[in-house]
Amino acid sequence: MATPLRTPHERAPVPELGTAPIPKERYTSREYAALEWERMWTRVWLLAGRESDAQGPGDYFTFEIGPESILVVRQRDGRLAARYNVCTHRGNRLREPGRGHAEGFACLFHGWRFDLDGRLLAPLDPESFPQGCAGLDLRPVRCETWAGFVFVNLDPAAGPLREYLGVIPRHLAPYHFEEWQVAFDATIEIDCNWKTSVDAFNEAYHLAATHTWTLEFSDDVNTQYDCYERHTRMIFPEVQASPRHPGAGTVTPGVRDLFLRRVGVDVDAFRGGPAEARAAFAEAIRKMGPALGCDFSELSESQMCDDFHYTVFPNVTLNIHSLFTWVFTHRPHPDDPDRMFFDFVSLVRTPAQKIPRPEKLRLRAADGDRLAGRCEGGDLMDEDLYNLPRIQAGMRSGAFRSLHLGTQEIRIRHFHKTLEEYVGR
Amino acid sequence: MSARVFVDVSDLASGTLRAIEAHGRRLVLCRTEDGVYALENRCPHAFVPLDAGRLHGHVLECPLHGGRLDVRDGSPCAAPIRKPAIRYAVRAVAGGIEIDLGPAPETPRREACTT
Numbered sequence: 001m002a003t004p005l006r007t008p009h010e011r012a013p014v015p016e017l018g019t020a021p022i023p024k025e026r027y028t029s030r031e032y033a034a035l036e037w038e039r040m041w042t043r044v045w046l047l048a049g050r051e052s053d054a055q056g057p058g059d060y061f062t063f064e065i066g067p068e069s070i071l072v073v074r075q076r077d078g079r080l081a082a083r084y085n086v087c088t089h090r091g092n093r094l095r096e097p098g099r100g101h102a103e104g105f106a107c108l109f110h111g112w113r114f115d116l117d118g119r120l121l122a123p124l125d126p127e128s129f130p131q132g133c134a135g136l137d138l139r140p141v142r143c144e145t146w147a148g149f150v151f152v153n154l155d156p157a158a159g160p161l162r163e164y165l166g167v168i169p170r171h172l173a174p175y176h177f178e179e180w181q182v183a184f185d186a187t188i189e190i191d192c193n194w195k196t197s198v199d200a201f202n203e204a205y206h207l208a209a210t211h212t213w214t215l216e217f218s219d220d221v222n223t224q225y226d227c228y229e230r231h232t233r234m235i236f237p238e239v240q241a242s243p244r245h246p247g248a249g250t251v252t253p254g255v256r257d258l259f260l261r262r263v264g265v266d267v268d269a270f271r272g273g274p275a276e277a278r279a280a281f282a283e284a285i286r287k288m289g290p291a292l293g294c295d296f297s298e299l300s301e302s303q304m305c306d307d308f309h310y311t312v313f314p315n316v317t318l319n320i321h322s323l324f325t326w327v328f329t330h331r332p333h334p335d336d337p338d339r340m341f342f343d344f345v346s347l348v349r350t351p352a353q354k355i356p357r358p359e360k361l362r363l364r365a366a367d368g369d370r371l372a373g374r375c376e377g378g379d380l381m382d383e384d385l386y387n388l389p390r391i392q393a394g395m396r397s398g399a400f401r402s403l404h405l406g407t408q409e410i411r412i413r414h415f416h417k418t419l420e421e422y423v424g425r
Numbered sequence: 426m427s428a429r430v431f432v433d434v435s436d437l438a439s440g441t442l443r444a445i446e447a448h449g450r451r452l453v454l455c456r457t458e459d460g461v462y463a464l465e466n467r468c469p470h471a472f473v474p475l476d477a478g479r480l481h482g483h484v485l486e487c488p489l490h491g492g493r494l495d496v497r498d499g500s501p502c503a504a505p506i507r508k509p510a511i512r513y514a515v516r517a518v519a520g521g522i523e524i525d526l527g528p529a530p531e532t533p534r535r536e537a538c539t540t
Contacts, residue, residue: 096504100491101479108490108505 005173005298007308009235012226017413021402024395026416027193032423033337037066040314040422042154045164047316047329048072050182050345051148053099053357054080058116061099063152064341067334069093070141070152071105073116082143082152083118088136098360105138114138147177166229168312174298175320177347181354183324184346184375186361190385192392194315194340195415197330200384200391201309201317202415204236205408208244210383215242216254218307225410230313230418232411238321239278239305251277263288278305285322293352296322311411313418324348326377338392342385346375365389428526431518434461442485444476448526452513455496457483462496463524465511469494469501475510 048063069085118138144161207220282304333339363369371378492506499512
């Protein structure tokens with residue numbers, strides 16, 4: 001019998017990253033954004049979507065990154081392939097952003113037709129091109145998958161995805177992400193740099209001020225921070241109060257009502273303390289396993305209760321819980337370092353219950369669009385989304401020169417070290 | 426007096442499309458969760474048949490350029506379709522549906538060009 005897979009919980013060695021300030025120009029300068037594009041975005045593996053969004057031959061979805069749009073297409077032989085969403089004749093975009101199905105790709109401009117695999121099938125009036133039309137297939141993009149996630153890389157010479165992901169596949173194998181389904185999908189345009197957004201989710205230090213009400217059931221103080229080669233993790237305890245909260249050391253009303261009651265624990269009969277509350281929460285979810293079609297036996301009690309929070313360099317945040325995972329993708333605006341696109345995809349682990357794929361919501365924070373009422377946790381997210389444009393505006397001030405980071409923000413410092421290795425400064 | 430046609434749709438599954446011809450007109454029937462809708466089987470943009478497309482809820486996706494129409498009223502909902510498709514009134518009758526084809530068209534319609 002195969003050894004059960006386990007996610008390592010031990011703290012990773014703390015890297016020596018110093019205490020130097022982080023220059024704010026990385027967040028505000030167009031020159032730095034251009035270098036990022038040339039030296040980083042075009043060389044790293046980027047999360048483009050879920051395999052389940054292109055299941056049958058001809059099903060496709062687009063992935064927009066900076067100035068580029070990529071078509072990810074299920075081929076007739078079942079493989080996934082990616083091509084630039086650009087007609088090789090005059091550069092027209094072939095498809096609008098989104099998901100769809102195609103028998104092939106016909107350009108709207110002059111009707112050039114390409115097969116699903118990107119081969120140019122038929123230019124209109126080929127005799128009018130005396131130079132011929134050889135070499136005009138759709139330009140390929142590297143495309144590889146891991147656990148139902150589709151990644152692309154604009155660098156044809158990039159190493160394999162598995163190598164790039166480092167510890168991630170091993171750490172996350174017990175979650176079996178290939179069986180998770182999309183339950184919510186929104187893209188929110190926000191007036192801030194993409195890194196301002198990545199940083200905001202890379203520490204629990206902001207909980208006390210930004211999400212004060214959550215300290216009743218989540219523990220910012222005992223959060224563990226781990227740095228790996230490119231990627232980072234934090235284990236953020238939930239189903240227990242923060243030591244900063246007056247109810248610390250007790251089973252708070254928040255733990256009782258927002259956690260225990262919701263998974264079916266008889267809270268009126270429950271007499272245990274904080275440790276028993278976590279055990280009861282974990283046990284109640286394990287009991288749901290057969291109905292959901294999930295085997296939770298590879299997950300620890302901590303994984304049943306806490307947020308196992310991974311950041312995949314450069315721009316993917318995974319808030320992993322036993323039943324749901326929030327996937328944030330922070331994408332840069334094509335030419336404005338003060339704007340970005342925040343993708344919020346909620347995945348749920350209910351393989352025995354097929355849920356309909358929701359349509360993507362397209363929102364704009366500056367227009368007053370909010371997530372509260374649209375999805376689970378929307379009110380929490382709105383608190384972060386409220387901060388982001390204000391952080392960006394403040395960073396642009398002449399009075400602000402650099403980011404002053406503490407030990408609880410070591411993931412941000414590690415992220416900058418990795419970024420610096422790509423960008424060169 | 427407008428022409429009417431009866432169609433047995435008992436084997437038309439939800440989320441699927443079927444092309445039919447009646448009184449010289451080409452129609453596409455769209456079976457959604459709340460009933461059957463009938464549109465002219467011709468994309469208002471590039472005039473290709475729509476029955477090779479895909480139905481997502483009430484939205485029909487054209488197979489050629491990915492434009493989208495709302496089958497309930499034929500209105501465009503995604504580029505490059507900008508004009509509505511002709512919609513035919515449908516009513517449920519015993520054993521199927523009856524489609525009101527309206528008055529006969531006065532001029533021949535453009536057909537898809539070969540590119």
